[in-house]
Amino acid sequence: MLEKQSVVIAGGGSTYTAGIIMMLINNQDKFPLRKLKLYDNDFERQKIVADACDIIIKERAPQIEFIASTDPEEAFTDVDFVMAHIRQGGLPMREKDEKIPLKFGVLGQETCGPGGIAYGMRSITGVIELIDYMQKYSPNAWMLNYSNPASIVAEATRVLRPDAKIINICDMPVAIKQAMADIVGLKSGNEIVDRYYGLNHFGWWTEVRDKEGNDLMPKLKEHVSKHGYAPDVSVDNPMLAEASWMDTYQKARDVYAVDPDTLPNTYLKYYMYPDYVTKHSDPNHTRANEVMENREKNIFAECKRIVSQQTAKDTNIEAGEHAEFIVQLAGALAFNTHERMLLIVKNEGAIANVDPNAMVEVPCIVSKRGYEPLSMGNVPHLQKGMIEQQVSVEKLVVEAYIEKSYTKLWQALTLSKTVPSASVAKEILNALIEANKEYWPELK
Incomplete structure (x- = not known):
């Protein structure tokens, strides 16, 4: 019999929390719980979600x-x-992350470019605080962190809390693998065994097979070269119902064209085609607005409906793909299942010709002893150059946070592939400093 676990979800007021709880409930045979907690520093927001989750449980x-x-x-x-x-x-600060760079002709995105850097400077404080709470009150616990921007957060935890039991993860490869499964006719992305290397939101697949060992790359490449990861037939993928995500999935076709030997993460469009992204962005209505108008509005309305009716028997809240990934990871750590999963970990030779102290995203074997990265060998010049440039951006952001250095944050923005010059970087930085006074350390 599996030992029952105790879990706290930090960020209890998130629109994803109810879906994670549904996934945890649905997997009691694989990951049984004795206790489930929500934690948030926003009482009112968490209460909306918590009251509904109480009824669901x-x-x-x-x-x-x-x-x-x-x-x-x-x-x-x-x-x-x-x-x-x-x-x-x-989400109000996400909106600023996205809209401020657009004022200067630079793409506005949650985790990439200036917006991602701004968000990273805010996230470091919060995630370090959570690690300290965990180490103080439950020192043997594991933190599974999927707070964005994951690469900057992972670098910060490597530097500031090197001994913490933390694994940084992202659901985007999970979503893309589900799109791959749809393309080749598999039921789930879990049926895919892959080789992948890069950084969070910044990587490439070199091998995709099914569990029988059949090579799926030729069929996937043929499809992606024409359609990106978007289906050419109707599939039940709620993400693709949103225009911005459909565009991102389709744009993978052009990213793939740059290197037809690999299959790309969709987020590479922000680094390879920043001019396209900026041109097709509405500076007055960004992704943050879409989320507030759709997912946030719908989830909170459903939570309130559950509370008003005092039942969740007919709820439309479902467990998301990223929730399933989290349960698999926790189960592997607790019950030694040796899952093969894409995680963000210290490189230490996993990508042989990249900085060993870079926080890279590679396949790992997960068990009770933690995670063991698999070797991806040397990567080609294109990927090596792009990875090392972006690693330097992320390291400069973390150094700027620690040293409270205006210069290093300016350097980070200047080095970002999404920013055209140091002068534009400086203008954006000054605007971001003004917007983030409540959240960033005071830079000197």
Whole structure:
């Protein structure tokens, strides 16, 4: 019999929280829980989600003790796993991350370019705070962190909390692997065995096979060369119902064309085609607005409906792909299942010709002893050059945060492939400093 676990979800007021709880409930045979907690520093926002989740748990898994708290000691005491997905500044600050760079003719994106750097400067404080709570109240726990921007956060934790039991993860490769499965006729991305290297939101597949060992790359390349990762037939993928995501999936066709030997992560469009992204962006209505108008509005409305009716029996809240990934990872760490998963880890030779201290995204074997990165060997000049440039950006951001250095943050923005010059970088930086006064350290 599997030992029951205790989990705290940090970022309890997130629009993803209810879906994660649904996934946890649905997987009690694989990852049984004795206790489930929510933690957020925004009481009102968390209460909307928590009140609905309380009803969901009582109806579907009443054996699980449920607590929602804004008190770190209560939330982090007696837990085996911290599942962290916080957003410092919420969606209003995401909107600024996206819209400020656009004023200067530079793409505005949540995790890439100037917006990602701004978000990273905010996220470091929050994630380090969570690690400290975990180490104080449950020192043997693991943190599974999927707070964005994952690469900057991972670099910060490497430098500032090198001994912390933390694994940084991202759901984007999971979503792309599901798109691959749809293309080749598999039911799930879990049926794919892959080789992949790069950074978070910045990587390439070199091999994609099914579990019988059949090579899926030829069929995938043929499809991606024409359609990107978008389906050429209707599939049930709610992500692709949104115009911005459909464009991102389709644009993978042009990213693929730059290197037809590999298959790209969709986010590479921001680095390879920043002019295209900027040209096709509405400076008055960005992705943050889409999220506030759609996912946030719908999830919160459904949570309130559940509370008003005091039942979740007919709820439309479903477990997302990233929630399943988190449960698999936690199960591998708790029960030694030796899952093969894409994680963001210290390089240490996994990509042989890249800085060993870079935080890279590669396949790892996960067990009770933690994670073991698989060797991806040397990578070609195109990928090596792009990776090393972006690694330097991320290291400069973390150094700027620690040293409170205006110059190093200016250097980070200047070095970003999305920014055309040091003068534009300086203008954007000054605007971002003004917008982030409440969240960033004061730069000198």
